[in-house]
Amino acid sequence: MKKGEKPSATVESVGLSQREFLTIFLLHSLKIKANYPRAIHQDLKNTFTGKVHSYDYLCKISNMLVESNHLSLYTDKGRNYYQITEKGMELYSWYQENFLERFSEVKKVIDRFMFDLRGSGEHPPVTKELPEEYRSYFSKIISVKDLVRYVTLKAAFTKKPIYMGEIGELLKNQFGWIASNGYLYDLSHEMEETGLLVGRWESEKRTKRYLRITDEGQHHYKQIADSAAFQVQEIQKYMASVVMFLKEKSLMK
Incomplete structure (x- = not known):
């Protein structure tokens, strides 16, 4: 591409x-x-x-x-x-x-996610988490990496410092979806390696790593958000149509 x-x-x-x-x-x-x-x-x-x-x-x-x-x-x-x-x-x-x-x-x-990215459209309240049997399907149709990077950088803009356990809770409470702790920490490590975040351990026990957004992260944030928004919007169109097709009651007598 x-x-x-x-x-x-x-x-x-x-x-x-x-x-x-x-x-x-x-x-x-x-x-x-x-x-x-x-x-x-x-x-x-x-x-x-x-x-x-x-x-x-x-x-x-x-x-x-x-x-x-x-x-x-x-x-x-x-x-x-x-x-x-x-x-x-x-x-x-x-x-x-x-x-x-x-x-x-x-x-x-x-x-x-679309509402958070663009501030418009449907915003169904979170009453339960996405069932576990549907999570692999969700990960198949959307770039989980792009969404987590977006949410992490946005949180780093508004609350300093952050740690990935907070991101996990945010994903669950705000979007009704969670990623594994292992995936979140692997991604945060990658974001540090690519210069989007910088981190420090809370103590010598190395149990909690606090992260801050870097100048590089701030520079790339809009690009990452726009890319995630485009992807989510395109998927949303198809899903909305298929759900509409399947929701309608039969008109055949």
């Missing part, structure tokens, strides 16, 4: 394959009304303006769902239409049962 170039979020960024994502999109769209391929593809383009989704691949997935009896195909006035079947509704319900809670809980953490 070229210097200064920002990575784009993809379907895979939120833990779905292209096939899974398009399947959910098709089921969601067609449970509302039957539609023809070009109109479905246009809806997809309108919803995800920053990503090019292949029309041919959308048709391929649609036809695979017809072959598996999750969709049916009929012709009206010379135009082919897809419509969802009862089996398709069952598959949609399966996706709701197996994906909705995970996506919804992780999205809450993403929303909290």
Whole structure:
């Protein structure tokens, strides 16, 4: 990746394959009304303006769902239409049962980070920590390193000195997510090595290391915050759409 170039979020960024994502999109769209391929593809383009989704691949997935009896195909006035079947509704319900809670809980953490980074958007209160079974998924779709670096430097700006145990508590209380103590201390060591922080031990026992932000850390803070914000915002868009697809009740009678 070229210097200064920002990575784009993809379907895979939120833990779905292209096939899974398009399947959910098709089921969601067609449970509302039957539609023809070009109109479905246009809806997809309108919803995800920053990503090019292949029309041919959308048709391929649609036809695979017809072959598996999750969709049916009929012709009206010379135009082919897809419509969802009862089996398709069952598959949609399966996706709701197996994906909705995970996506919804992780999205809450993403929303909290986005609010902290930009001061706008949804800010769900922390009533519980992100369940342990979803933490590996969270770490898969987002750069945990970027988020922890941002939170650490921001805390170092507002409270001097800090120690990483405080960062762990801050992550838990403010965002509903925690990283392991080992990871936090490894990252703080790396941030010292790269000159973003400078530290000193509280005592000869070396049990608590106090950290201060350096001039270098202050210089790079905005860049780190902007990078984290871009990444979180891109992931948030996809997650919001998938959660919306899965939350809506069936309109099929």
